[in-house]
Amino acid sequence: MSAPGPAAELSIETKGLTKRFGQQLAVDDVDLAVPKGAVFGFLGPNGSGKTTTIRLLLGLAAATGGSMRVLGEEMPGKLHDVLPRVGALVEGPAFYPFLSGAANLRRMDAADPYGSASTRHARVQSALERVGLTHAADKKVRAYSLGMKQRLGIANALLGPRELLVLDEPTNGLDPQGTREVRSLVRSLAADGATVFVSSHLLAEVEQICTHAAIMSAGRLVAQGTLAELRGAGQAWIRVLTPDPGAAAHVLTGLGLAVILSPDGGAPPGGVRPGTPAGRDAVLVATRRADRQTAAPGEFAGAGEPVAPEAMVAALVAAGVRVRGFATEQASLEDRFVALTGEGFDVVQ
Amino acid sequence: MTGGLLASELGLLFRRRRTWAMLCALAAIPILIAVAVRVSSAVPAGRGPAFLDRITQNGLFVGVTAMVVSVPLFLPLTVGVVAGDTIAGEAGQGTLRYLLVAPAGRIRLLLVKYGGAAVFVVVAPLVVALAGAGIGAALFPVGPVTLLSGDRIGTGEALARLLLIAAYLALSLLGLSAIGLFISTLTDVPVGAMAATVVLSVVSQVLDALPQLDWLHPWLFSHYWLDFGDLLRQPVSWESFAANAVLQGGYVAVFGALAYGRFITKDVLS
Incomplete structure (x- = not known):
């Protein structure tokens, strides 16, 4: 385990984060420490509490116990200051099927109080370009393939300049080319200085792109550190x-x-x-x-x-x-x- | 900022084929009535919906008759669909989590969603009234209208009265939309929220028809729905309009608060 640094150096920090659904502890006393600028792999089998943790971090669900800091701010208290700086893909993409890809992004951008209407068109175009969907911008999402929806979901996370990207299973449904593109996209985002928090159950993927990782099992965080530390260097x-x-x-x-x-x-x-x-x-x-x-x-x-x-x-x-x-x-x-x-x-x- | 989201919400609502299908169905009601009256022999006075017997004398009454016909079921049905879909539709589709992460803000989103439903509530009776006036003018003579009080008013003022009735119905349905908004925060299944809202509107009308429940009637949100006859008097009697406004305002306040209380603490897991 790497020793967590001072709060300012961490993009995500949780202490004793707990979420209980009835009798079941979905997230159990999790202490996450995601260093600023890291590409952080969040691993765990299906149902181990990864997505629930992400929902807690993004303020979609309320924690039963524990504390969270995201980008140095207390959450969920500072939710509205923090979320505009965070791009997220949570549990698969979701869109209005009767709207085009570009119209969907404009809708989501309108929901962001900091998403300026005057730059909206340009930002939507550049996000679509970044994921290679410019050609399908005016097509109804209903007609998109799974991979295209996934890309559109990533584009949605890139609508503005982001300091933290939370990508839940970003390569789900993508073909090998798409997977490679997402990998290089994640690297380029990290190169721009963003912290990327990638949840995945695809270990090879995490090994290829991540600098740090944490492993969840049955709601508990069972390991966390740099990739070398986790592999058991030595x-x-x-x-x-x-x-x-x-x-x-x-x-x-x-x-x-x-x-x-x-x-x-x-x-x-x-x-x-x-x-x-x-x-x-x-x-x-x-x-x-x-x-x-x-x-x-x-x-x-x-x-x-x-x-x-x-x-x-x-x-x-x-x-x-x-x-x-x-x-x-x-x-x-x-x-x-x-x-x-x-x-x-x-x-x- | 919120204006932008409201514009986006209205764009979303009125770009849906479902919305247009419902508005077309509402417009079809006066058209059906007008055509039926035109092709049949004169309607004997006192039979059929209120004002039906006046249509042959004045086409503007098609709009009034159609509104009377659509109040008990058709208007609540369309309003129930729109209001029940507000939050549950986004949740069922998964877009709710992205709106909240954007971050739309829960209070802002709730207000915008209710705003969208309220605009639909204004548009729906207006469509019935205007389609009625249009088809009435096409198939029947249009001229000065004799009011319930016996006074005669010109065509222009008659049209204004027609719009006034549409506004009265819009006001009447605001309470139901608030109920729909609240139910919509309870579930991720939009169809369930829509059905529950429509069922409640029917239940309220049934209770209102039972004389044994006299004491309850003034509290039912559907109690004043058909009391727009006062708007067809000279001078206009605003009594029922005011009573209705107070009642609907109460429903909006109560169910708006319930929706707020529920939505602000809701775990969005869809």
């Missing part, structure tokens, strides 16, 4: 594929490394790896990457001296171990995510 292991697992394990143990013999490829601590090709035994060296102070980058520390991966290969080959595969691996966000939120359909409810 946590890494070596995978050796060999038909001589006994000999390999002996050699590596001799180097002071902790070894796990696993015929099916095994699982590293806190994660899951795809299986090993059939007919090959694997030796998994479950160990932490060595501390920076005591070892060169990339070296592995066991009980003894830090060992470089190439030294391990040399030792294995020298001992006559038939090395068919050798890889250094690092925990991915997915490993961490699954470890925290459960596997498959066993997601914590």
